[in-house]
Each structure stands twice: as C-alpha cells, then as structure tokens.
C-alpha cells in the first residue's frame with residue numbers, strides 16, 4: 001500500500017508557522033547552501049499526490065509564484081463547499097474514509113503537506129506512515145504547532161539511517177509512525 005509521508009519543516013520549538021501563518025523564517029537567506037535542497041527534489045520523485053488543509057492551501061496561493069505542484073493530484077480539505085480548480089480537488093466530507101481509499105489505490109506515495117490540524121486528523125486516524133521533519137535552528141516562541149492540540153499521544157520510531165545534520169544547522173529526522 002502507498003505510504004502517507006509528512007514532509008515538513010518546524011522551528012526547534014515545534015512550530016510550522018508564525019501565529020498569522022507566515023513562514024518567512026524558513027526562507028532566510030542565511031540558511032542557503034549552494035546546490036543543496038535538503039532532499040526535496042528526491043522526495044518529490046517518490047510521490048504523485050498531495051494533501052493539504054485549507055489554511056495551508058490559502059498560504060500556498062499567497063506565494064508570489066504559480067501553483068507549485070501542478071503535476072500532482074492535489075487534494076485540499078475544507079468543511080465548507082469549495083470550487084475545484086485546475087490543480088486542486090476539494091474534499092469536504094468523510095476525510096478519513098476518503099484518505100483510506102486513496103491509500104488503497106495504486107500509485108506513488110502521498111505527501112501530507114500539512115498543516116497542523118490536518119496532521120492531527122491523520123495521526124489520530126492511524127493514516128500517517130512516516131514523518132520527515134526538518135528542524136530549523138530557531139525558536140519562534142509562538143505559532144501554529146506541527147500537530148494541533150487535537151492530536152493524541154503517539155509514539156514514533158526513529159529510522160536511524162535516514163537522519164541528516166546540515167552545516168547550516170538544519171537537522172532532518174525521519175520517523176515511522
């Protein structure tokens with residue numbers, strides 16, 4: 001069965017965005033390492049589908065660039081009625097059933113983009129297979145957490161061969177759920 005992988009970056013204190021959703025701190029030029037994308041391109045080759053909460057989708061739309069995942073099947077979850085777009089299919093009802101069926105379909109792995117609310121729904125439903133988490137060496141103090149407070153306690157297993165410390169201080173760890 002295809003896996004669902006949360007590939008995401010968080011501050012050292014566990015936030016994925018500032019309280020207003022801003023992720024400017026992720027793109028600070030001082031973190032740039034020439035010819036290094038922290039495994040992003042290689043990861044994209046393993047997936048053909050993305051999952052996003054509507055808040056994350058709205059942030060993505062706010063980037064000053066074309067929709068970044070035009071070649072994937074993109075699903076956005078919202079409790080209200082939304083109009084599908086050229087690149088995105090909205091899912092309103094029975095999120096867990098929908099994702100269970102998606103996992104059973106043939107295909108590459110599925111990228112759970114986030115954010116924290118959607119991450120908790122999938123974790124609680126036992127639908128999340130792996131987490132590739134890049135810790136950014138910054139304390140934000142406040143913000144949107146990696147898992148919203150609806151998340152239940154859940155032990156993770158470190159995959160020891162898949163961890164990397166980059167010279168800019170990024171620490172990338174891979175867990176199986």
Ligand SMILES: NC(=O)c1ccc[n+]([C@@H]2O[C@H](COP(=O)([O-])OP(=O)(O)OC[C@H]3O[C@@H](n4cnc5c(N)ncnc54)[C@H](OP(=O)(O)O)[C@@H]3O)[C@@H](O)[C@H]2O)c1
Nearest residue numbers: 009016017021053054055056077078079114115116117118
């Ligand atoms: N650091 C990173 O790498 C990274 C990665 C991804 C996201 N982010 C950040 O994370 C932030 C958003 O995270 P978030 O936790 O606030 O929100 P989120 O998980 O992205 O989206 C929450 C929304 O998803 C919908 N939703 C949640 N549960 C649902 C359910 N059971 N059924 C149907 N729809 C459901 C609702 O949309 P409606 O309100 O429309 O009903 C809800 O408001 C953004 O600022 C984004 O930039 C950061």
